[in-house]
Amino acid sequence: MRLLVVALALVLTLMYFTFGLRFGYVTLTPTYMFGASGTNRYTYQIYEPNQTVGVEGSCTVRSGEVTLRLLDPKGSQVAGQSCPKGSWGLKLVATGDPGRYTLEIEMKKFSGVMDLKETRK
Template sequence: MRFLLAALALVLTLMYFTFGLRFGYVTLTPTYMLNATGEGHYGFSTFEEGQHVGVRGSCSVRRGNVTLRLLDPKGIQVAGQICPKGTWALNLLGSGPNGTYELIVEYRNFTGTLDITEARK
């Protein structure tokens, strides 16, 4: 039992220093992160021309920052926001041709909470 606890502690320590610890699923639940580094990609499909799609929510940053970019189906950025230290509201909406819009979330040593949900108009 002690060996398993030591192994678990070692694994969590390695995860913390490589890509961070993440608790939650970004587009469904509030996600708590410790030293998160890297990128996340999320797709939102539209079926009608001119339909608005994106995310709304908040980010609370204690350390590092998080950058959110919304790309249209052609790969052109239609919305973006950076969350530095502090608490911020998020509202990224884009419209244009139908297809899959991609949300790219880039973490840089991010410690805090990210709470976003899909928004359509």
């Protein structure tokens, strides 16, 4: 049993120093992150012209930085926001042509909480 606990602690330490620890799913539940680095992508499909899609929520940053970008089907950025240290409200929405819109979240040694919800109209 002790060996299992030591192995788990070693794995968690290795994960923390490589890509960080993440607990939750960003667009469904509040997500707690510790030393997270890298880029996550989430896609949203629009089927009819002039529909609105995006995310609303908040990010609380204890250390590091996180940048959110909403990209249209052509790959152009239509909304973006950066969260430096502190608490921030987020609202990234786009209205446009049918296709896949991508939410790109870039993290640099990010520790904090991110709470996003999908929004459509």
